[in-house]
Amino acid sequence: MAHHPYRVAVFARNEASNIAQTLDSIRAAVTDGRALEIRVLINGCTDDTAQVVQAYADQHEGIVGIELPVGDKCNAWNAYLHQHAQPWLSDEDIHFFMDGDVGASLQALPKMRRLLMDHPQAYAVAGAPMNGRHRKSLTQLMIDRRWIYGGLYAVRGSQLARMREANIRLPLGLCGNDHMISRLLKTNFPKVNDIDEMRILPQSESGYTFRPLMPWRLEDWQLYRKRRVTYALRHEQLLRIGEQRLDQLPATMDTVNQAIFADLKTRKLKRWSAVAQVRKRLARLYPNFETAHYTRMLQRAA
Numbered sequence: 237m238a239h240h241p242y243r244v245a246v247f248a249r250n251e252a253s254n255i256a257q258t259l260d261s262i263r264a265a266v267t268d269g270r271a272l273e274i275r276v277l278i279n280g281c282t283d284d285t286a287q288v289v290q291a292y293a294d295q296h297e298g299i300v301g302i303e304l305p306v307g308d309k310c311n312a313w314n315a316y317l318h319q320h321a322q323p324w325l326s327d328e329d330i331h332f333f334m335d336g337d338v339g340a341s342l343q344a345l346p347k348m349r350r351l352l353m354d355h356p357q358a359y360a361v362a363g364a365p366m367n368g369r370h371r372k373s374l375t376q377l378m379i380d381r382r383w384i385y386g387g388l389y390a391v392r393g394s395q396l397a398r399m400r401e402a403n404i405r406l407p408l409g410l411c412g413n414d415h416m417i418s419r420l421l422k423t424n425f426p427k428v429n430d431i432d433e434m435r436i437l438p439q440s441e442s443g444y445t446f447r448p449l450m451p452w453r454l455e456d457w458q459l460y461r462k463r464r465v466t467y468a469l470r471h472e473q474l475l476r477i478g479e480q481r482l483d484q485l486p487a488t489m490d491t492v493n494q495a496i497f498a499d500l501k502t503r504k505l506k507r508w509s510a511v512a513q514v515r516k517r518l519a520r521l522y523p524n525f526e527t528a529h530y531t532r533m534l535q536r537a538a
Contacts, residue, residue, distance in 0.1 A: 241272055246335070249278075249309070249336070251281075251337055259292055265340035330392060332389070349361075357434065359394075364438065369448075383436070404482060407489045409529070469517065488531050493521065500514065
């Protein structure tokens, strides 16, 4: 057992105030004596996340901070798949993916690993939200549609190997990449049309916790507003790219975003609606249609 530790990829962007609690929860969730290796993908941070992770790593074994210049979760996911998941890509190597602002519930990792090992036909396990007023409906949606949520999910190393060999990469700028990752985890690469819903197993008894938004906190209202705009942009993006062949995804969402922007400029929108705010966000990203925002991010990072 010792030669197959828990391997956890944590995505952190400006999470200096949360990342230590996230790492604490991961360590507390491992209760079976198995070793733990955590890679914190620190992407495009402008706060002290990197310093907090380094200080934590100095006190605990198996934790490595990886600084990425591009502030984009899809880029961080691609970096882990193609650079940092190797060489641990066998059926017995289980990789866990987490956001840097959530916590793992007690025994979440052992339960999810056990479920995946008990079902060799499955490629992934979806962890459920363990709190929040929409917990029951989100869990039922996860069960019915066999979706993963970015808070916490587990993937068999052999499936990561198949995706890596097929050169699968998420497009930079894709919002709410859970939908696309769910499709990836149901697909038997390189056979892109071989899709089986049962390749994702829901684990409704364990998963992740998060701090609920509070109506008396001004910063929570600001976060809520930002999330609504992101969800609205995700909806517009998935209308255009949601069913595209997984081996033909664009490198970035620039062209798709520009098409959305052009469409929204022709619509009559209520000033304070989320879609109107999407239009304002895209206007900042694309002041003219020759600008390729995410493409330039990639070029600067190269």
